[in-house]
């Protein structure tokens with residue numbers, strides 16, 4: 001059995017309550033950090049662990065923490081990014097629903113490390129039940145002396161707030177999230193400066209994903225070196241994967257990084273294969289923002305070696321034959337799935353969610369959606385296929401935030417790997433509704 | 435005009451932020467909770483109370499999907515139209531919904547019982563297709579289940 005660090009106690013009844021969580025060893029990391037370590041020592045453990053941001057970009061968490069500016073007399077903030085809305089991604093929601101104290105505990109440890117005394121969890125507005133669960137968990141932790149003034153008598157103060165979002169995918173982008181926390185439209189800011197230098201209300205701020213923050217708990221409990229022993233190469237530790245689409249057993253799985261993709265899809269310990277005895281056609285390995293790969297490249301690298309679930313292996317081959325780890329939203333398409341139709345679905349999403357600040361993204365996503373729609377619904381021309389490639393190239397790299405890239409990549413990769421299917425739609429137009 | 439109850443709740447939010455208008459998203463939600471949606475009058479009242487222009491507040495209000503600037507029904511159906519639901523039978527369920535309610539996305543039933551809206555991934559992709567009614571999530575939808583679920587909402 002694979003090691004579980006985050007979901008070890010997921011099946012324990014009432015693990016969402018403070019008492020049961022505590023009985024299972026919860027809040028030991030807070031005790032250890034606040035009573036026996038300095039903030040810098042906590043940062044050091046996280047650095048040693050090799051933990052990389054679980055929100056999608058994979059930036060080393062310890063390094064980000066050490067970049068946090070510390071001007072005298074200026075507040076510093078920790079903001080947890082719980083805006084999870086990437087299609088195919090549902091691990092943060094799962095963790096918050098079932099083990100909310102894992103996030104609260106991680107928030108206390110991380111806030112302590114960063115010298116933050118006010119921290120926020122920005123939760124997607126659609127997740128009202130999870131917001132209530134977190135608020136209840138915070139009240140329990142406060143009652144037990146783990147939040148508020150003078151935590152455990154150590155002199156460290158921390159207030160933790162849950163902030164519901166307003167329903168906009170772009171607010172998951174960290175600077176848009178900060179704008180939204182400040183009560184504004186969620187328009188991404190130009191980086192740099194990174195939030196670590198100028199974040200919430202201009203103060204130094206660390207933004208981290210739910211899973212990244214929860215992972216600091218086992219890192220402090222067992223030590224960064226122990227954590228770094230799990231995984232492969234620079235992909236250390238365990239990772240929550242949201243698996244959906246045409247799988248026998250979709251769900252949230254905690255894997256050790258380095259698990260072969262083939263094993264993840266077909267083994268009974270994991271997804272149990274493709275549903276209804278069908279064959280795998282393609283995968284989207286890291287949430288809707290990453291390139292789609294055909295079955296053969298999903299399972300194997302271009303040189304025939306097995307592809308692994310790790311940051312490096314998933315991106316091996318670059319955009320020609322690889323994809324990305326992203327948020328870990330693993331979507332499987334079976335042989336009956338229409339690539340053109342699904343690509344249109346992606347495009348419609350990005351067009352709707354573009355904040356409209358940069359014209360390549362605002363106009364380009366609209367164009368791609370329109371052209372894909374006419375290809376799928378029987379009015380496409382052969383030249384539309386290259387038009388799509390052209391538009392995607394004009395968006396890529398020319399926008400303020402990566403939403404533009406995220407919109408371009410699925411389209412470009414679908415055409416790269418499934419061009420014949422696009423051509424087929426032009427030659428044999430099928431008129432259908434939507 | 436804001437009601438005393440609305441003002442009390444908005445004041446609570448203002449106390450949590452360093453600048454008054456930073457509470458505006460919360461203020462919009464509070465007023466929406468009381469009135470169902472944000473009319474122009476509500477918008478102006480909130481803006482005046484937070485000492486910002488109505489235009490500025492409107493640009494915030496229209497940005498967020500969960501703030502309604504048009505009247506909506508008593509129950510809001512958010513139907514996920516993102517990829518995993520799309521792959522797992524969204525179309526059938528949406529078609530049945532259209533028939534049962536006799537409305538399409540963006541519309542409200544004449545008796546104001548339901549408003550039907552498309553929504554980005556609702557985070558239950560492993561039990562697709564998915565929709566939310568108000569704060570309740572319904573997963574693994576089938577057209578058979580649909581009728582039963584709608585009965586629950588008056």
Ligand SMILES: NC(=O)C1=CN([C@@H]2O[C@H](COP(=O)(O)OP(=O)(O)OC[C@H]3O[C@@H](n4cnc5c(N)ncnc54)[C@H](O)[C@@H]3O)[C@@H](O)[C@H]2O)C=CC1
Nearest residue numbers: 055056057059064067084085086194195196289326327402
């Ligand atoms: N989980 C989800 O629902 C979604 C996740 N994503 C993922 O988000 C990713 C893009 O995220 P971004 O934040 O734009 O990536 P990024 O690479 O700009 O930043 C990643 C993190 O590292 C920090 N960072 C990077 N360089 C830094 C420096 N020199 N100094 C201080 N801090 C630094 C950033 O502040 C940020 O917190 C995509 O790869 C995508 O997979 C996208 C959509 C939704």
Ligand SMILES: Cc1cc2nc3c(=O)[nH]c(=O)nc-3n(C[C@H](O)[C@H](O)[C@H](O)COP(=O)(O)O)c2cc1C
Nearest residue numbers: 053054055081083084085172173174208209212403
């Ligand atoms: C359009 C867009 C949406 C994003 N949505 C999320 C999200 O929902 N959750 C998240 O943690 N990161 C999201 N990110 C990434 C964040 O900008 C940021 O990299 C992340 O929160 C940093 O945390 P980490 O280092 O712990 O991963 C998004 C990025 C983009 C460009």
Ligand code: SF4
Nearest residue numbers: 355357358361399401
């Ligand atoms: S890339 Fe798109 S979403 Fe990002 S800032 Fe530009 S317009 Fe907005």
Ligand code: FES
Nearest residue numbers: 514519555556559
């Ligand atoms: S795609 Fe529908 S819930 Fe995620």
